[in-house]
Amino acid sequence: MKKTDRELGMLRQISRRDFVHGVSLGALGLMLPLGCSSGPGDSAAPTSSTGYPPTRTGIRGSHAGSFETAHALAREGVRFDNPVDLDEEYDLIVVGAGISGLTAAYEYRKKFGSGSRILILDNHDDFGGHAKRNEFHQGGDMRLSWGGTMNLEYLSFTDTVLNFLAELGIDVHQLSNELDFHYGGDGPAIWFDADTFGSDVLVPGFSMYSRNLDVLDRIDQFPISEPSKAALKQFYASDANVVDGLSEDEIEDLLRRTSYTDFLSQFAGLPDEVVELFIKSTDGYWGVQPHSLSTAEGMNAWLPGSHLLGGAADRAAGLEESEEVAMFPDGNASIARLLVQSLIPRVAPSANAENVASARFDYDQLDRAENLARLRLDSTAVHVANDAGGVTVTYVKDGVNARVSGRHCVLACYHAIIPHLCPELPSRQKEAARYQVKHPMLVTNVLLRSGEAFEKLGITGAYCPGRMHAKIWLIKGVNTAGYQGGTDLQGPVPVMFWGMIEPPQRDVPIHEQLRQSRQVMLGLTFEDYEREVRTVLDGMLGPVGFSAANDILAITVNRWPHGYAYGYLDLWDPEWEAGQAPHEIARQPFGNIVIANSDAAASAYTQSAIEEAIRAIGELS
Numbered sequence: 001m002k003k004t005d006r007e008l009g010m011l012r013q014i015s016r017r018d019f020v021h022g023v024s025l026g027a028l029g030l031m032l033p034l035g036c037s038s039g040p041g042d043s044a045a046p047t048s049s050t051g052y053p054p055t056r057t058g059i060r061g062s063h064a065g066s067f068e069t070a071h072a073l074a075r076e077g078v079r080f081d082n083p084v085d086l087d088e089e090y091d092l093i094v095v096g097a098g099i100s101g102l103t104a105a106y107e108y109r110k111k112f113g114s115g116s117r118i119l120i121l122d123n124h125d126d127f128g129g130h131a132k133r134n135e136f137h138q139g140g141d142m143r144l145s146w147g148g149t150m151n152l153e154y155l156s157f158t159d160t161v162l163n164f165l166a167e168l169g170i171d172v173h174q175l176s177n178e179l180d181f182h183y184g185g186d187g188p189a190i191w192f193d194a195d196t197f198g199s200d201v202l203v204p205g206f207s208m209y210s211r212n213l214d215v216l217d218r219i220d221q222f223p224i225s226e227p228s229k230a231a232l233k234q235f236y237a238s239d240a241n242v243v244d245g246l247s248e249d250e251i252e253d254l255l256r257r258t259s260y261t262d263f264l265s266q267f268a269g270l271p272d273e274v275v276e277l278f279i280k281s282t283d284g285y286w287g288v289q290p291h292s293l294s295t296a297e298g299m300n301a302w303l304p305g306s307h308l309l310g311g312a313a314d315r316a317a318g319l320e321e322s323e324e325v326a327m328f329p330d331g332n333a334s335i336a337r338l339l340v341q342s343l344i345p346r347v348a349p350s351a352n353a354e355n356v357a358s359a360r361f362d363y364d365q366l367d368r369a370e371n372l373a374r375l376r377l378d379s380t381a382v383h384v385a386n387d388a389g390g391v392t393v394t395y396v397k398d399g400v401n402a403r404v405s406g407r408h409c410v411l412a413c414y415h416a417i418i419p420h421l422c423p424e425l426p427s428r429q430k431e432a433a434r435y436q437v438k439h440p441m442l443v444t445n446v447l448l449r450s451g452e453a454f455e456k457l458g459i460t461g462a463y464c465p466g467r468m469h470a471k472i473w474l475i476k477g478v479n480t481a482g483y484q485g486g487t488d489l490q491g492p493v494p495v496m497f498w499g500m501i502e503p504p505q506r507d508v509p510i511h512e513q514l515r516q517s518r519q520v521m522l523g524l525t526f527e528d529y530e531r532e533v534r535t536v537l538d539g540m541l542g543p544v545g546f547s548a549a550n551d552i553l554a555i556t557v558n559r560w561p562h563g564y565a566y567g568y569l570d571l572w573d574p575e576w577e578a579g580q581a582p583h584e585i586a587r588q589p590f591g592n593i594v595i596a597n598s599d600a601a602a603s604a605y606t607q608s609a610i611e612e613a614i615r616a617i618g619e620l621s
């Protein structure tokens with residue numbers, strides 16, 4: 001029977017909403033239970049008069065207060081006239097304090113001298129953009145998780161990126177060697193929920209992604225029809241070659257022009273009920289569902305089916321061979337922290353790549369007049385223009401329009417906002433920037449009192465084909481950069497819920513799907529997300545004694561209506577001629593203004609954010 005909000009613990013006092021907002025951090029210290037140790041380095045929740053954003057819970061990512069000004073500008077055409085001219089003059093003004101903007105500031109100093117005066121603006125209350133640290137202090141020692149970008153897929157890094165990271169002291173091989181985290185791969189499960197499938201059924205030991213013939217009999221437990229079970233078993237077990245007789249070109253064409261779901265129905269012969277089980281399988285990885293991905297793209301996200309291609313998949317689809325990654329315990333927020341520390345050392349005087357995950361950061365130091373580099377949070381740029389001496393940038397902070405001037409400007413923000421910031425850009429460039437519609441993404445971290453329920457079930461994660469967050473994982477084993485997240489599952493442990501919001505309509509162009517998904521995401525309240533994660537944890541773990549009402553200590557919802565950069569998709573985008581792709585047109589320098597961000601590469605990767613910043617700074621003279 002469906003549980004009431006009360007039974008799910010919706011009314012419990014957990015760390016949620018903006019619980020820590022406005023609370024003095026002295027008070028936060030008092031919230032820490034006795035015995036909350038500092039761990040290596042200085043890991044106790046820091047104190048600062050402006051607050052410490054990583055410990056904030058509730059809705060993070062695109063949090064209240066971060067997007068309203070930009071939406072007023074872009075959606076309602078609000079003008080921010082008559083700014084107050086601040087008596088501040090910079091060499092460089094950066095819009096956007098994500099990895100790209102911070103890298104741009106770092107590279108600027110290398111190119112133009114360490115005495116350069118730099119201002120970095122960001123609309124959020126924390127720096128890092130998608131590199132978002134979620135830090136929990138409820139119920140025990142500090143526990144870290146990431147609210148956005150996490151993997152360093154270092155095998156594909158160029159020397160430029162590897163050298164850049166090495167300058168920050170980051171050894172990706174060491175990070176990778178120290179990692180003992182497998183995204184649930186070391187204890188997989190599939191969980192069918194009662195709302196979608198009629199009853200709650202957990203099937204441990206089964207992954208939709210792996211073709212593990214030893215566990216096919218577990219399909220018998222799935223709450224689907226008998227013919228569907230038989231078809232799914234047959235799919236995994238089959239050694240047929242469904243592209244037999246086709247040339248390499250024809251196979252390539254098939255893999256690029258057929259959606260993954262059509263491949264499953266038309267070539268693998270799966271009934272709709274089974275195809276639907278895969279619908280959410282690419283939610284986190286792609287931010288797009290497999291009906292809108294080509295077969296090659298689906299298989300590149302480790303979806304099954306390549307065994308039916310007679311060995312052609314590796315040649316024609318260019319399947320990725322390795323998923324080897326390096327990781328920090330707070331994801332790539334550690335890179336953002338190292339960059340900020342390099343630009344403004346007094347923020348964390350003793351932080352380095354060996355201890356950055358546990359180092360204390362003093363946010364009061366970010367925007368001091370005496371700093372050569374200043375980082376100004378909660379500040380949304382609304383107008384950027386060339387002028388005779390350089391650039392002027394108008395931004396809104398605390399309801400006040402302020403204008404600063406500088407010699408150069410890097411726009412390291414989302415490209416979709418650039419036409420509104422810079423109306424003087426050539427029309428073709430503005431049109432190209434508008435092509436960038438980012439993928440909405442969702443990363444919800446839930447701090448559990450313990451991970452014992454997972455242990456009892458013998459799982460470390462699960463795929464949830466019926467739910468908003470398609471995947472969940474225990475966050476355990478990322479004990480790098482000075483952080484120890486505990487060695488057993490007896491104490492508090494974060495569980496990450498990963499996914500996207502399904503667009504209400506499937507059969508509309510991809511950009512429209514992404515916009516629809518964004519609208520739904522922004523319309524949901526914290527309580528909607530809270531009810532969702534409580535329902536899932538109750539249904540999945542309740543049978544082994546987990547209490548959704550008692551065993552949830554904190555919930556942090558990182559919603560990213562502007563998530564992954566839009567990378568061109570086989571089914572939706574033409575093959576652009578060299579130099580004519582939208583991102584190549586959009587990133588052209590404009591006077592003293594240059595353009596970075598991962599959007600500038602049309603590629604949702606940290607390495608792209610870094611490379612585009614380095615390119616942009618290279619364009620300045």
Ligand SMILES: Cc1cc2nc3c(=O)[nH]c(=O)nc-3n(C[C@H](O)[C@H](O)[C@H](O)COP(=O)(O)OP(=O)(O)OC[C@H]3O[C@@H](n4cnc5c(N)ncnc54)[C@H](O)[C@@H]3O)c2cc1C
Pocket residue numbers: 070095096097098099100101121122123124128129130131147148149150151152153332379380381382412413414417441442443560562563564565596597598599604605606607609
């Ligand atoms: C949930 C999620 C998971 C990801 N996982 C990975 C991963 O595992 N590995 C990987 O390599 N990549 C991952 N990515 C991709 C990620 O986008 C990049 O790795 C990288 O962090 C992007 O950095 P950026 O600086 O280009 O953009 P962003 O991080 O988006 O930074 C841009 C900043 O500019 C700000 N801004 C925008 N407009 C304005 C304005 N008008 N005024 C002031 N500020 C403004 C934005 O709010 C933002 O803070 C992930 C992304 C998401 C959303």
